[in-house]
Amino acid sequence: MPSARTDPAHGLSSDRAVVRPAMTDAPVQPAMDGQPAAELGRLSGRGLPGVVLRSYGLWYDVQLTGEPRVLLATIKGSLKRFRLRTDPVAVGDHVSVIDVGENEGQIEWRAPRTGVLSRLARETNDTEQVILANADQVIFFFSLRFPEPHLRMMDRFLVLAEARGLPARIAINKLDLAAAEPGPDGAPLGMGGARALAEATFRDYAGVYPLHFLSVAAGYGVDELRAALAGKVTAIAGPSGVGKSSLLNAIDPTGERLIGDVSAANRKGRHTTIGTQLYRIAPETFVADTPGMRALAMHAVPGEQLPECYPEFRPFLGECYYDDCEHLDEPDCAVIAAVAAGTISQERYESYAALRREAEA
Numbered sequence: 001m002p003s004a005r006t007d008p009a010h011g012l013s014s015d016r017a018v019v020r021p022a023m024t025d026a027p028v029q030p031a032m033d034g035q036p037a038a039e040l041g042r043l044s045g046r047g048l049p050g051v052v053l054r055s056y057g058l059w060y061d062v063q064l065t066g067e068p069r070v071l072l073a074t075i076k077g078s079l080k081r082f083r084l085r086t087d088p089v090a091v092g093d094h095v096s097v098i099d100v101g102e103n104e105g106q107i108e109w110r111a112p113r114t115g116v117l118s119r120l121a122r123e124t125n126d127t128e129q130v131i132l133a134n135a136d137q138v139i140f141f142f143s144l145r146f147p148e149p150h151l152r153m154m155d156r157f158l159v160l161a162e163a164r165g166l167p168a169r170i171a172i173n174k175l176d177l178a179a180a181e182p183g184p185d186g187a188p189l190g191m192g193g194a195r196a197l198a199e200a201t202f203r204d205y206a207g208v209y210p211l212h213f214l215s216v217a218a219g220y221g222v223d224e225l226r227a228a229l230a231g232k233v234t235a236i237a238g239p240s241g242v243g244k245s246s247l248l249n250a251i252d253p254t255g256e257r258l259i260g261d262v263s264a265a266n267r268k269g270r271h272t273t274i275g276t277q278l279y280r281i282a283p284e285t286f287v288a289d290t291p292g293m294r295a296l297a298m299h300a301v302p303g304e305q306l307p308e309c310y311p312e313f314r315p316f317l318g319e320c321y322y323d324d325c326e327h328l329d330e331p332d333c334a335v336i337a338a339v340a341a342g343t344i345s346q347e348r349y350e351s352y353a354a355l356r357r358e359a360e361a
């Protein structure tokens, strides 16, 4: 035990008063890269627990826990006092809100975050804009047709989720469109044929991530996906027009999401969802419809962290000749050997190599 009177590191006598700021006055650490951020504010004992469903600039929709009411709330000035380098309150945050009547409230406290999906705020290098706080998992949502899946873009998303320790699933929608296309014999492929096509398109991910095949329009696969959401906070992310809002409408009976009005002339879809919105679809089940996640990719993952972000590489890491092997063109690389043996897919390896070269550039 070091002496209570002497600081063992500096040998200073404790008579010399060390002024420490009170905990609540300490600036909050930046929460970049999914680090949990400290709590904010104080619990007065008069607040009600809730979850932030949506943010409108200075106002927030707060779903009260254990009751159906949603309060429209502002945040106390004291929560905004520090330069936080993160949003003080964001969608997904657990808060304490004081009911001020007329269905309005004031947020007095925000719980520490278990993690965040974020992107860099415009024109800054160190300030994050939170897309969703406290997510348990993320579903990357694509469509088999209109728009067709961009697998390299999906790999970037998957890497970001891995870097943040967030479990990921992949969902492929609009199987009905492929089902109507002619198969080899000229007859329509049908749902079975469309599913086989989708499975072939995503074969590199089978066994690495849970895959869900859907046609929200036809009600195909929706129940199975709903089961994967139960009891969790799930972020749904993906390109515009793939059917994310349509899925939410299908699984949430009280849903009223805006669906992109895709005309025949513009089959790529029109962007309709602005800002993250969290929906409570059962007492303990929350699903977030996020706006286009392209900007997320701006959070680069450091090169040496990338191999771990490809789960199928993990059994081979540490088996290479060089301890610091980058798995690009070194001799006796266990990852490259696994690609040659067909254990790791060529496409996924090339996706890794492209991101690694980009990170080192």
Ligand SMILES: Nc1nc2c(ncn2[C@@H]2O[C@H](COP(=O)(O)OP(=O)(O)OP(=O)(O)O)[C@@H](O)[C@H]2O)c(=O)[nH]1
Residues within 6 Å of the ligand: 173, 174, 175, 176, 177, 214, 215, 216, 217, 218, 238, 239, 240, 241, 242, 243, 244, 245, 246, 247, 258, 259, 260, 261, 262, 269, 270, 271, 272, 273, 291, 292
């Ligand atoms: N054929 C077909 N069309 C679908 C299906 N699911 C959704 N759509 C259509 O695809 C279009 C885009 O759907 P949305 O739900 O708005 O897509 P989103 O992913 O929310 O798009 P953003 O909000 O722009 O990111 C709409 O016209 C939907 O009706 C499906 O399973 N099959």
Ligand SMILES: [Mg+2]
Residues within 6 Å of the ligand: 244, 245, 246, 258, 260, 272, 273, 289
């Ligand atoms: Mg949408």
Ligand SMILES: [Zn+2]
Residues within 6 Å of the ligand: 320, 325, 326, 327, 328, 330, 332, 333, 334, 335, 336
């Ligand atoms: Zn290697």
